[in-house]
Structures are given as structure tokens and as C-alpha cells.
Amino acid sequence: MKIQLMNVQRQHETHAEEYEEAALSVLRSGMYIGGSEVTSFEEEFASYEGARFGISCGNGTDAIVLALRALGVGKGDEVITPAWTFFATAESIAITGATPVFADVDPKTYCIDPAKVEEAITEKTKAVLPVHFYGQSCDMDQLRAICKKHGLYLVSDCAQAAGTKYKGERKNILGDVSCFSFFPTKNLGGDGDGGMILTDDENIARACRSLKVHGSGKDGLWTLKREYEMKGLSFPENMPVGESKYYNYLIGYNSRLDALQAAILRKKLTHMDEFVEGRRKNAALYNEALRDTSYEIPFEMPETEHAYYIYALKHPNAQAIMEILKSEGVACGTYYPVPLHLQGAFAHLGYKPGDLPVTEDLSRTTFAIPVFPELFDEEREYIITALKNAEKNLEAEK
Numbered sequence: 001m002k003i004q005l006m007n008v009q010r011q012h013e014t015h016a017e018e019y020e021e022a023a024l025s026v027l028r029s030g031m032y033i034g035g036s037e038v039t040s041f042e043e044e045f046a047s048y049e050g051a052r053f054g055i056s057c058g059n060g061t062d063a064i065v066l067a068l069r070a071l072g073v074g075k076g077d078e079v080i081t082p083a084w085t086f087f088a089t090a091e092s093i094a095i096t097g098a099t100p101v102f103a104d105v106d107p108k109t110y111c112i113d114p115a116k117v118e119e120a121i122t123e124k125t126k127a128v129l130p131v132h133f134y135g136q137s138c139d140m141d142q143l144r145a146i147c148k149k150h151g152l153y154l155v156s157d158c159a160q161a162a163g164t165k166y167k168g169e170r171k172n173i174l175g176d177v178s179c180f181s182f183f184p185t186k187n188l189g190g191d192g193d194g195g196m197i198l199t200d201d202e203n204i205a206r207a208c209r210s211l212k213v214h215g216s217g218k219d220g221l222w223t224l225k226r227e228y229e230m231k232g233l234s235f236p237e238n239m240p241v242g243e244s245k246y247y248n249y250l251i252g253y254n255s256r257l258d259a260l261q262a263a264i265l266r267k268k269l270t271h272m273d274e275f276v277e278g279r280r281k282n283a284a285l286y287n288e289a290l291r292d293t294s295y296e297i298p299f300e301m302p303e304t305e306h307a308y309y310i311y312a313l314k315h316p317n318a319q320a321i322m323e324i325l326k327s328e329g330v331a332c333g334t335y336y337p338v339p340l341h342l343q344g345a346f347a348h349l350g351y352k353p354g355d356l357p358v359t360e361d362l363s364r365t366t367f368a369i370p371v372f373p374e375l376f377d378e379e380r381e382y383i384i385t386a387l388k389n390a391e392k393n394l395e396a397e398k
């Protein structure tokens with residue numbers, strides 16, 4: 001048997017007709033940029049997650065960059081974030097000109113440790129950027145309290161957490177601004193790149209709306225006027241002012257969600273319960289089967305409803321186990337093999353091995369196995385057997 005780690009083709013096949021009809025109707029409409037598919041998807045996704053405003057954009061990385069820019073984060077600022085995440089989280093901070101400051105994660109939840117966040121706060125800290133890692137919610141009560149106490153923005157990286165609940169509700173994983181990715185393998189994955197920013201704050205929403213289209217239009221004007229007001233300056237009288245896209249007020253980006261993606265994502269959103277339940281069911285069955293083995297199964301905080309973007313096991317011999325699984329046709333991998341504080345791109349920040357011991361240990365001892373909702377029962381059983389055999393083989397080699 002050959003089993004992929006993530007199988008987006010199978011997801012497409014499950015509701016192929018619906019998705020293909022949606023795509024065809026966009027192709028025939030001639031409305032490829034913006035339009036009602038995009039605005040409807042923004043409203044529907046914001047409502048699904050429990051936010052007032054949804055601002056779509058090109059991908060999850062841009063969503064974080066736009067969110068930070070809208071908050072005024074830039075050169076000279078520090079943003080506290082985990083190193084146990086995908087590169088884009090900290091890369092986005094660096095793109096704004098700010099400095100990522102890495103805090104270690106909790107050894108049970110794999111999410112940023114609130115106590116370490118508090119230790120990392122300095123006069124330069126402007127925001128905290130937690131990641132709901134693998135689809136488990138961070139400890140949002142503690143993070144919110146820390147941000148409130150120190151006057152910091154809370155920016156949630158929800159790229160892996162569409163559908164995740166904290167304290168019974170999806171909206172409880174959101175921060176002042178929250179950033180989602182619709183990369184095809186994600187819990188809600190498009191047929192290409194896509195992203196979304198969610199917020200309840202109209203000022204942030206308007207700044208994001210303008211920044212994603214070259215800082216133009218009435219939202220750009222509104223945002224620039226607000227910046228002048230906040231600085232106590234009067235708005236220049238001779239500035240050319242108009243509300244069309246050819247009047248630019250901010251240095252922004254070109255980051256849009258295509259109408260084609262929006263139309264497909266709208267259809268997929270109607271199946272979100274099925275997707276999340278499928279992931280949770282697979283995770284529960286793995287947990288049951290592996291509870292009394294040498295594998296450490298994922299810890300699910302009682303306050304959270306984990307969406308299992310990734311199901312990772314922990315084992316002191318993870319590398320050897322992965323080799324055996326691969327030889328049995330089971331795709332697996334470490335998410336992520338190089339912690340961000342040790343990545344070459346961040347070498348200038350001066351971190352060294354040993355600085356974040358929990359993160360570094362997880363990068364050596366954890367590995368993900370297939371958990372996608374369309375996994376067949378016999379495939380899951382095959383994976384469980386392969387895991388148990390791998391454990392036995394290693395035991396016998398000792």
C-alpha cells in the first residue's frame with residue numbers, strides 16, 4: 001500500500017461536481033478579480049469563525065504581513081512568536097522590518113508557552129503572534145491577559161486552525177487580528193493559494209483592505225487621514241484625493257484572493273464540519289490504538305477542540321521509525337525539521353542550539369502521519385499496524 005501524508009485530490013473527488021460547477025461558473029462569468037464570490041466568501045468565512053470583518057488576500061503569509069502592517073508594526077518593533085512553526089510566521093514579522101523574538105513552546109500542547117512570552121517582553125515589544133499549532137488552540141485566556149497587561153496586540157496565526165475551538169467556540173481562538181491560510185492541504189484548502197485576515201476592528205479591517213491593493217481607494221485615504229490625526233498633524237491640502245484604485249495613499253501590496261478560489265472555497269466551507277469531524281475521528285482512533293505503546297500521542301487541552309491539521313506522534317527514535325514507515329509505503333515527516341531560531345535566514349539574530357530546548361527536542365522526536373479526513377479505514381488500520389511493527393522491530397534490534 002502507498003499512503004500519502006495529505007491527499008488533496010481525494011478531497012476534490014469527494015465533492016467534485018460541486019467544486020467544478022463553481023469553478024466553471026466563474027470561468028464563464030468573466031469576473032476573475034474581486035466580485036460577489038470574493039465578498040460572499042469573506043462574509044461567510046468571517047461568520048463561520050465568528051468575526052465581524054473578513055479581508056481575503058493572496059495567501060496566509062501575506063495575511064500576517066498585512067495584519068502586522070495594519071497595526072503599524074515595523075522597524076524597531078519586536079514581535080514575540082514561537083520557533084516551532086512554519087517559517088512564514090516569523091518571516092512575515094521580518095518582512096515588516098520588525099524583529100521576531102522567539103519564545104519556547106509548552107511541551108504538552110506544542111503551542112507557545114505564555115510564561116515564556118511574558119519573560120520575552122521588552123520596551124520594544126509591540127505584539128504577540130501565537131500559532132495554533134497543528135490545529136490545537138493556544139492558551140488564549142493567558143495570552144489575552146498578558147497582552148492586555150502590557151498593552152500589546154494579539155495577532156493569531158490560525159493558518160493550521162480553521163475549525164478549531166477554544167472554550168467551545170471558534171471565535172475564542174481569534175486575536176485582535178487573525179490570519180488564515182487556504183493552502184490546498186489546510187483544514188479549509190483551496191485549489192491554489194489563498195488567505196484571509198479576520199478582525200472585529202473596523203480600523204484594522206480598512207487598513208488591510210487598502211494595503212492589499214497598493215494602499216489605494218477610499219480605505220487607503222481613510223487610513224492615511226487617521227494616521228495624520230493620530231500624529232496630531234493636519235492633512236495636506238494639496239494632496240490629490242480620489243476614491244478610485246489609481247489614488248494611492250499607503251505603500252502596500254498586490255495580494256488578492258482570486259474569484260475562482262473564492263467560489264471553490266465557498267463550496268468547501270459548507271463541508272467544514274465533515275472535514276473537521278473526519279480529522280478528529282481519525283485522531284481519536286489513532287489515540288485509542290496507540291495509547292499503550294511507546295508512542296506519545298498528542299495531548300489535547302481540555303479547553304480546546306483540536307482540528308488536527310497535523311497528527312504527530314512523539315518517539316525517542318522518531319527518525320528510525322519514519323524510515324521504517326516510509327519503507328512500508330506510509331508517508332510521514334517532521335513538521336518542522338529546523339526550528340526557526342536555528343534557520344539560516346535568522347542567523348543574524350544570534351540564537352544558538354540549546355536556546356529553546358522544548359522546540360529543539362520536538363524537532364528531533366516528533367513526526368506526522370496521515371490524518372486527512374478522506375483517509376480510508378483500511379489505510380488507517382495499515383498505518384497502525386506499521387507503527388506497531390516498527391516499534392517491535394526497533395525493540396528487537398536493541
Ligand SMILES: Cc1ncc(COP(=O)(O)O)c(C=O)c1O
Pocket residue numbers: 059060061062085086088089131157159160180181182183193194195
Ligand atoms: C503556521 C503557518 N503560518 C503561516 C503559513 C503561511 O500560509 P501560506 O502558505 O498560505 O502563505 C502556514 C502555511 O503554510 C502555516 O502553517
